[in-house]
Amino acid sequence: MYTRAYKSAVTVPPLLWVTAFLLVPYALLFCYSFWSVSAQQTIVHNWNLQNYVQLIRNPTYLSVLFRSLRIAAAVTLLAVLLGYPLAYFLSFHAAGRKDLLYQLVIIPLWASYLVRGYAWKTILGSDGVLNGLLQYLHITRHPVEFFLYSPFAVVLTLTHIYTPFTFLPIYASLEHIPRNLVEASHDLGASPWSTFRRVILPLSLPGVLAGATFAFVLTLGDFLAPLLVGGASGIMISNIVVSLFGAAYNWPLGAAISLCMLLLVMGLLFATERLERKLTLS
């Protein structure tokens, strides 16, 4: 029914744009990662693996990378632990108010990242609201330092940001579970907990997987939260990249790290997809 002209008309423009503004840039990223920067601060196209070697050998980079992975894992875990029960509550126990409650979740989701990060900054500081509250209630006498400018602050902030992200796909997959499956399970004698464990949880796993992947990937690549609330001890791998593109001026090395991140993300997506397909088929 659709002519060749039609199909070409709809395929070519986005293809061209995407090639120019996504593929070519990624290709450049790829190329840069194999070049180096000379002493005169110019880019030398000398095609080598030095950057990657440096990555693996440099203990600072490695430790920051591991910290980033730990933070990403922590955020993912917390976001799922917060998001899942919330989704479950909305899906199975909210009845009339479902719509309203759902809107209440997506509002923080799309509200500005910067605004939320800033909010935590004002709350966690030594003159911040949290310390003020604790002192007011005479729980502490001096401001607690580690609230701000620590990995703790980064995890807290990013959990706050990404909990709605994990909520969405989990909620969607829970909503897709036909209620008569739950009724059948009860009819056959399974307790609510047993029903959850054997029917609901397995069927909601694709949603959990999707949400967890998002949270993990986006946290790993985040550089804003560490700059806002992370301080020196909260630096993550992307901050290193930012400085390599800024003051430290080593674009090739920065590109190499970015490329690794890109590959990691795509690898994760691929693995998750496979896993999700297995889960939904079984």
Added chain:
Amino acid sequence: MTSTRAENAAASVRTDSLLSIREVVKRFGSRPVLRNISLEVASGEFLTILGESGSGKTTLLRLIAGFEQLDGGEIWIGRDRLDQIPPHRRPVNTVFQSYALFPHLSVFDNIAYGLRAKNIAKAEIPNRVAQALAMVKMSEFSKSPPARLSGGQQQRIALARALVNRPGVLLLDEPLSALDANLRRQMQTELKALQREVGITFIFVTHDQEEAMALSDRIALLRSGFLEQVAEPRQIYGQPASAYVAQFIGQTNLLRADVKDQVARAGPLIWRTAEISRQVVFSLRPECIRLVARGAMPRAADDSTARFRARILNQAFGGAMDTLELDCGTRQTVRARIASPGPLSGEHEFEFRAGDAIAVREESSA
């Protein structure tokens, strides 16, 4: 008398045909959907393409409309090659199963849509739309949004929208299947009358054989991509070409008989036949079986009737006719339809005319 595929093809050729479907082949991926379909459609006729789901009937319709491309064969309309014309330029219009009315346009604009697309003179449009609405008896709904109409009303508008363009051929894709039984019967009558009045060739697709028989000048029965039989309703009912046709159209009993010396034998059923082959399958319609009144004279000398005894297994009341399931000692039960016999039980005698047992081809030749 069995007919072969070639005879079928010959029967479907008309010299004054408007639409000529020649050796049409269609595949979806590697799966064949239509296999060398040839069919001639006469000008002004009401042709029904009948078949189960998966038979390819809708695909054939869509090929004529232009929403699918042929994998082989040709379709001609008059002297023009239809399948090479893009869908929006074909002199053919479709009434869709889901009606496909444009929800953002009023009824008037829906009907005017095709006229505007062809740049018909602005002054003429209101007249033609009014005519079309009057034809389907929906004149007062000109300004309504389609969403406010009932299913039956939407169906009429879909019809008007197509007819207003005065197409050479009107294609109808199961247009009545979404309506309830009473409305359906009413629309069938109206549709038939409309077609006679307008004189346009209608190609109607359905899986409902009763509908097909009520409406059509001819029926083309499709099965798994093959044309089983193309004939007028009475012929297709009375002389089914194969066991499949006999069973699909109306109800029938399929009797596997041994034939010797011009006598066919299927269990206790024995009758005269002109068939020569040793093993023949016969189609015997349930309404051809009559109940022999108790105490009636035996008809031994009359060779054209066959009598048999059978035990009544089940009697289903059906208003005008009852359906009886009979056990005559063979493995299969025989069905008979008798006009209001009152409650029956036990063993009775039944009879049928030998000529009512029609020999049919068992398998359709692949």
Added chain:
Amino acid sequence: MSNSSSSSRAPLLTLYATFVYAFLYFPIVVLVIYSFNGSGVGGFPPTGWTLDWYRQLFQDGPLWDAVLNSAIVAVVAVGISLALGLPAALALDRAQFPGKVLFRRIVLLPLILPGIITGLSLLMLFVAIGMKLSLVTITLGHGTALISVATTEIFAGLQKLDRAQEEASLDLGANHWKTFWSITLPNLRVSIIAAALLIFTLSLDEIAVSFFLIGRDNTLPLEIWSRLRRGITPEINAISTLILAFSIATILIWYRLRTRTASAEEAGAQLLASTLEGEHS
């Protein structure tokens, strides 16, 4: 397909859910309250109600320049994303071509890729072609990154579109172009508006990609960011509150639009889950 769920009691779960909501809204509420706080940003409890910070805000010229910049960038980004997302969605819905799956993944990639990668790679492109960094480069970055949002929203709308309507239009004699304008586009109106709203909001808030493509002129988030380097001020609370109010209003409108034709969970999850859906195109 969600059937109506019974609302059985579950006190612990309800408590937990309340806690999660409190966690989600706590910083936002604090931020808003302290934008009216007499003694500024920190400390507890808030003293004296004042509108001073807002007054200060409205006299802050450079900030409003940044707002204007952001608005212009957002509008143009909407234009770019829709202009490319619409054909992309049509292509995904209707065309079969080699590499279609790859095409789909690449178009949707910026949705899940951390902004730093998109931003950096675009930076390299602009440097390579010798384009100076400015609002133009930011706009191109936003437009590119947000095509995925447009594609996903419009694709969802296309799925709901009754294909038979387009066939009917062709059948009645309108060619593909006319069919697109008269039938396809009007039916996609809701999706397109929803996409525009979402893209506009996301562009206004966008900071990760913009971070690398910034020239002389700041967008609003970048302006705020640079002020943060100098220290926290309650004026930032004030502008943040205004930003929040605007985002909330836009998101609620978007939600109303989307749930007119789709169910709630489809509306939101569509965006996120589509990148992970693999062969579901």
